[in-house]
Amino acid sequence: MPEKPRFFRATAVVLRHSDWGEADRLLTLYTREQGKLRALGKGLRKMRSRKAGHLEPFTHVTMQLARGRDLAIITQVETLNAYLPLRDDLRRTVQAAYVVELLDRFTYEEEGGNPAVFNLLTETLTRIAGDDDPWLVLRYYETRLLEWMGFRPQLVRCANCSREILPEDQFFSPTRGGVICLRCGIGLPGLWKINVDALKYLRHFQRSSYAEAARANPPVEIRKEIEALLQAHITYLLERELNTPGFIRKIQPGS
Numbered sequence: 001m002p003e004k005p006r007f008f009r010a011t012a013v014v015l016r017h018s019d020w021g022e023a024d025r026l027l028t029l030y031t032r033e034q035g036k037l038r039a040l041g042k043g044l045r046k047m048r049s050r051k052a053g054h055l056e057p058f059t060h061v062t063m064q065l066a067r068g069r070d071l072a073i074i075t076q077v078e079t080l081n082a083y084l085p086l087r088d089d090l091r092r093t094v095q096a097a098y099v100v101e102l103l104d105r106f107t108y109e110e111e112g113g114n115p116a117v118f119n120l121l122t123e124t125l126t127r128i129a130g131d132d133d134p135w136l137v138l139r140y141y142e143t144r145l146l147e148w149m150g151f152r153p154q155l156v157r158c159a160n161c162s163r164e165i166l167p168e169d170q171f172f173s174p175t176r177g178g179v180i181c182l183r184c185g186i187g188l189p190g191l192w193k194i195n196v197d198a199l200k201y202l203r204h205f206q207r208s209s210y211a212e213a214a215r216a217n218p219p220v221e222i223r224k225e226i227e228a229l230l231q232a233h234i235t236y237l238l239e240r241e242l243n244t245p246g247f248i249r250k251i252q253p254g255s
Contacts, residue, residue: 063076
Protein backbone atom coordinates (compact mmCIF):
# COMPACT_ATOMS: atom_id res chain seq x y z
CA MET A 1 0.00 0.00 0.00
CA PRO A 2 1.55 3.36 -1.03
CA GLU A 3 2.46 5.67 1.80
CA LYS A 4 0.22 8.71 2.24
CA PRO A 5 1.89 12.01 1.29
CA ARG A 6 3.09 14.03 4.26
CA PHE A 7 1.30 17.21 3.14
CA PHE A 8 -2.30 17.39 1.97
CA ARG A 9 -4.93 20.03 1.29
CA ALA A 10 -8.50 20.18 2.54
CA THR A 11 -11.55 22.38 2.27
CA ALA A 12 -13.16 22.53 5.69
CA VAL A 13 -15.57 24.17 8.11
CA VAL A 14 -14.36 24.66 11.67
CA LEU A 15 -16.82 22.95 14.02
CA ARG A 16 -15.14 23.79 17.34
CA HIS A 17 -11.78 24.30 19.03
CA SER A 18 -10.22 23.93 22.45
CA ASP A 19 -6.99 25.07 24.08
CA TRP A 20 -4.00 22.75 23.70
CA GLY A 21 -0.81 23.26 25.61
CA GLU A 22 0.38 26.79 26.30
CA ALA A 23 -0.27 28.46 22.95
CA ASP A 24 -1.92 25.98 20.57
CA ARG A 25 -5.49 25.00 19.73
CA LEU A 26 -7.00 21.64 18.87
CA LEU A 27 -9.58 22.06 16.11
CA THR A 28 -12.39 19.77 15.04
CA LEU A 29 -13.01 20.20 11.31
CA TYR A 30 -15.48 18.81 8.84
CA THR A 31 -13.76 18.50 5.49
CA ARG A 32 -15.09 17.83 2.03
CA GLU A 33 -12.31 15.34 1.30
CA GLN A 34 -11.95 13.33 4.53
CA GLY A 35 -15.04 14.01 6.63
CA LYS A 36 -14.41 14.88 10.25
CA LEU A 37 -10.87 15.20 11.50
CA ARG A 38 -8.94 16.86 14.29
CA ALA A 39 -5.96 19.08 13.59
CA LEU A 40 -3.53 21.11 15.63
CA GLY A 41 -3.18 24.85 15.11
CA LYS A 42 0.21 25.79 16.49
CA GLY A 43 0.52 29.20 18.13
CA LEU A 44 -3.11 30.16 17.49
CA ARG A 45 -3.49 31.65 20.96
CA LYS A 46 -0.55 34.01 20.50
CA MET A 47 -1.42 37.66 19.91
CA ARG A 48 0.53 37.78 16.66
CA SER A 49 -0.90 34.62 15.14
CA ARG A 50 -1.89 35.22 11.52
CA LYS A 51 -3.91 32.03 11.27
CA ALA A 52 -6.12 32.50 14.36
CA GLY A 53 -8.73 34.70 12.67
CA HIS A 54 -9.19 32.14 9.91
CA LEU A 55 -9.91 29.28 12.32
CA GLU A 56 -12.88 30.45 14.37
CA PRO A 57 -15.98 28.20 14.55
CA PHE A 58 -18.28 28.24 11.49
CA THR A 59 -15.51 29.54 9.19
CA HIS A 60 -15.29 27.97 5.74
CA VAL A 61 -11.60 27.63 4.82
CA THR A 62 -9.12 25.95 2.55
CA MET A 63 -5.95 24.74 4.21
CA GLN A 64 -2.74 22.79 3.90
CA LEU A 65 -1.90 20.26 6.61
CA ALA A 66 1.07 18.12 7.51
CA ARG A 67 0.58 14.63 8.89
CA GLY A 68 1.96 14.34 12.40
CA ARG A 69 2.45 11.24 14.49
CA ASP A 70 -0.93 11.64 16.21
CA LEU A 71 -2.55 14.75 14.75
CA ALA A 72 -2.46 16.66 11.49
CA ILE A 73 -0.86 20.11 11.82
CA ILE A 74 -2.27 23.13 9.99
CA THR A 75 0.51 24.86 8.06
CA GLN A 76 -1.45 27.25 5.82
CA VAL A 77 -5.05 28.50 5.84
CA GLU A 78 -7.19 30.85 3.77
CA THR A 79 -10.77 31.92 4.49
CA LEU A 80 -13.37 31.24 1.81
CA ASN A 81 -16.36 32.50 3.82
CA ALA A 82 -16.30 33.86 7.37
CA TYR A 83 -20.12 34.10 7.56
CA LEU A 84 -19.75 37.38 9.43
CA PRO A 85 -23.53 37.85 10.12
CA LEU A 86 -23.36 34.72 12.28
CA ARG A 87 -21.05 36.55 14.69
CA ASP A 88 -23.03 39.78 14.87
CA ASP A 89 -26.38 38.36 15.97
CA LEU A 90 -26.92 36.07 18.96
CA ARG A 91 -29.82 34.18 17.39
CA ARG A 92 -27.82 33.41 14.28
CA THR A 93 -24.79 32.44 16.36
CA VAL A 94 -26.81 29.90 18.34
CA GLN A 95 -28.54 28.54 15.23
CA ALA A 96 -25.15 28.00 13.58
CA ALA A 97 -23.90 26.39 16.79
CA TYR A 98 -26.80 23.94 16.61
CA VAL A 99 -25.98 23.08 13.00
CA VAL A 100 -22.36 22.23 13.76
CA GLU A 101 -23.22 20.47 17.04
CA LEU A 102 -25.68 18.19 15.27
CA LEU A 103 -23.15 17.30 12.56
CA ASP A 104 -20.44 16.78 15.17
CA ARG A 105 -22.64 14.32 17.12
CA PHE A 106 -23.65 12.32 14.06
CA THR A 107 -20.16 11.89 12.59
CA TYR A 108 -16.92 10.18 13.56
CA GLU A 109 -13.33 10.63 12.52
CA GLU A 110 -11.94 8.52 9.68
CA GLU A 111 -15.39 7.95 8.12
CA GLY A 112 -14.20 9.48 4.87
CA GLY A 113 -15.46 12.47 2.95
CA ASN A 114 -19.12 13.05 2.09
CA PRO A 115 -19.40 15.99 -0.33
CA ALA A 116 -23.21 16.02 -0.04
CA VAL A 117 -23.03 16.51 3.73
CA PHE A 118 -20.30 19.13 3.35
CA ASN A 119 -22.40 21.04 0.81
CA LEU A 120 -25.44 20.81 3.10
CA LEU A 121 -23.35 22.30 5.93
CA THR A 122 -22.02 25.27 3.95
CA GLU A 123 -25.38 25.94 2.28
CA THR A 124 -27.13 25.91 5.66
CA LEU A 125 -24.63 28.35 7.18
CA THR A 126 -25.12 30.61 4.16
CA ARG A 127 -28.89 30.51 4.65
CA ILE A 128 -28.65 31.30 8.37
CA ALA A 129 -26.34 34.22 7.55
CA GLY A 130 -28.89 35.47 5.02
CA ASP A 131 -32.54 36.40 5.27
CA ASP A 132 -34.03 32.91 5.07
CA ASP A 133 -36.67 31.73 7.55
CA PRO A 134 -34.49 30.20 10.31
CA TRP A 135 -37.15 27.68 11.33
CA LEU A 136 -37.34 26.34 7.79
CA VAL A 137 -33.54 26.34 7.40
CA LEU A 138 -33.03 24.22 10.52
CA ARG A 139 -35.88 21.78 9.81
CA TYR A 140 -34.67 21.25 6.24
CA TYR A 141 -31.11 20.73 7.53
CA GLU A 142 -32.29 18.16 10.10
CA THR A 143 -34.35 16.30 7.50
CA ARG A 144 -31.53 16.14 4.98
CA LEU A 145 -28.82 15.31 7.53
CA LEU A 146 -30.89 12.42 8.91
CA GLU A 147 -31.24 11.11 5.36
CA TRP A 148 -27.51 11.31 4.58
CA MET A 149 -26.64 9.69 7.91
CA GLY A 150 -28.96 6.76 7.16
CA PHE A 151 -31.73 7.68 9.62
CA ARG A 152 -34.45 8.96 7.29
CA PRO A 153 -37.78 8.71 9.17
CA GLN A 154 -40.38 6.44 7.56
CA LEU A 155 -43.31 8.72 6.71
CA VAL A 156 -45.13 6.90 3.90
CA ARG A 157 -45.72 3.45 5.41
CA CYS A 158 -46.33 2.39 8.98
CA ALA A 159 -42.99 1.77 10.69
CA ASN A 160 -44.58 -1.18 12.49
CA CYS A 161 -46.71 -3.04 9.92
CA SER A 162 -45.60 -1.42 6.59
CA ARG A 163 -49.16 -0.55 5.56
CA GLU A 164 -49.51 2.67 3.58
CA ILE A 165 -50.30 5.64 5.84
CA LEU A 166 -53.71 7.20 5.22
CA PRO A 167 -54.17 11.02 5.03
CA GLU A 168 -55.35 11.46 8.62
CA ASP A 169 -53.86 12.12 12.05
CA GLN A 170 -51.43 9.33 13.05
CA PHE A 171 -48.75 8.52 15.60
CA PHE A 172 -44.97 8.91 15.45
CA SER A 173 -42.50 6.60 17.16
CA PRO A 174 -38.87 7.76 17.63
CA THR A 175 -37.90 4.22 18.68
CA ARG A 176 -39.32 2.64 15.50
CA GLY A 177 -38.12 5.48 13.30
CA GLY A 178 -41.30 6.74 11.76
CA VAL A 179 -45.06 7.06 11.58
CA ILE A 180 -47.30 4.43 13.20
CA CYS A 181 -50.80 3.83 11.81
CA LEU A 182 -53.84 4.13 14.04
CA ARG A 183 -54.34 0.37 14.11
CA CYS A 184 -50.80 -0.37 15.32
CA GLY A 185 -50.76 2.63 17.63
CA ILE A 186 -53.28 1.15 20.05
CA GLY A 187 -51.28 0.02 23.07
CA LEU A 188 -47.78 0.77 21.71
CA PRO A 189 -45.69 2.77 24.24
CA GLY A 190 -43.73 5.97 23.61
CA LEU A 191 -45.85 7.31 20.75
CA TRP A 192 -46.36 10.93 19.77
CA LYS A 193 -49.52 12.13 18.05
CA ILE A 194 -48.83 13.65 14.64
CA ASN A 195 -51.27 15.95 12.89
CA VAL A 196 -51.95 15.09 9.25
CA ASP A 197 -50.75 18.58 8.19
CA ALA A 198 -47.46 18.16 10.09
CA LEU A 199 -46.97 14.83 8.32
CA LYS A 200 -47.60 16.45 4.93
CA TYR A 201 -45.00 19.14 5.58
CA LEU A 202 -42.42 16.58 6.75
CA ARG A 203 -42.98 14.54 3.59
CA HIS A 204 -42.64 17.72 1.55
CA PHE A 205 -39.25 18.48 3.15
CA GLN A 206 -38.02 14.93 2.49
CA ARG A 207 -38.79 14.93 -1.22
CA SER A 208 -38.09 18.58 -2.12
CA SER A 209 -35.15 20.74 -3.00
CA TYR A 210 -34.55 23.65 -0.64
CA ALA A 211 -36.10 26.08 -3.13
CA GLU A 212 -39.27 23.96 -3.22
CA ALA A 213 -39.33 23.46 0.56
CA ALA A 214 -38.92 27.21 1.11
CA ARG A 215 -42.36 27.81 -0.39
CA ALA A 216 -43.92 26.11 2.63
CA ASN A 217 -45.21 28.31 5.44
CA PRO A 218 -46.71 26.11 8.18
CA PRO A 219 -48.74 27.79 10.94
CA VAL A 220 -47.12 28.23 14.34
CA GLU A 221 -48.70 25.18 15.99
CA ILE A 222 -47.64 22.88 13.15
CA ARG A 223 -44.11 24.31 13.28
CA LYS A 224 -43.90 23.51 16.99
CA GLU A 225 -45.17 19.97 16.40
CA ILE A 226 -42.69 19.28 13.58
CA GLU A 227 -39.78 20.67 15.59
CA ALA A 228 -40.71 18.59 18.66
CA LEU A 229 -41.02 15.39 16.62
CA LEU A 230 -37.68 15.85 14.89
CA GLN A 231 -35.99 16.67 18.20
CA ALA A 232 -37.47 13.53 19.79
CA HIS A 233 -36.21 11.42 16.88
CA ILE A 234 -32.73 12.98 17.03
CA THR A 235 -32.50 12.64 20.82
CA TYR A 236 -33.40 8.96 20.58
CA LEU A 237 -30.80 8.32 17.86
CA LEU A 238 -28.03 10.15 19.73
CA GLU A 239 -29.09 8.76 23.13
CA ARG A 240 -28.72 12.23 24.62
CA GLU A 241 -30.09 15.74 24.36
CA LEU A 242 -28.07 18.35 22.50
CA ASN A 243 -26.90 21.53 24.21
CA THR A 244 -28.13 24.17 21.77
CA PRO A 245 -31.87 23.52 21.09
CA GLY A 246 -32.94 24.58 24.58
CA PHE A 247 -30.98 27.83 24.26
CA ILE A 248 -32.54 28.51 20.85
CA ARG A 249 -36.01 28.18 22.39
CA LYS A 250 -35.09 30.61 25.18
CA ILE A 251 -33.94 33.42 22.90
CA GLN A 252 -36.33 33.14 19.97
CA PRO A 253 -39.47 35.28 20.07
CA GLY A 254 -42.77 33.58 20.75
CA SER A 255 -41.14 30.52 22.30
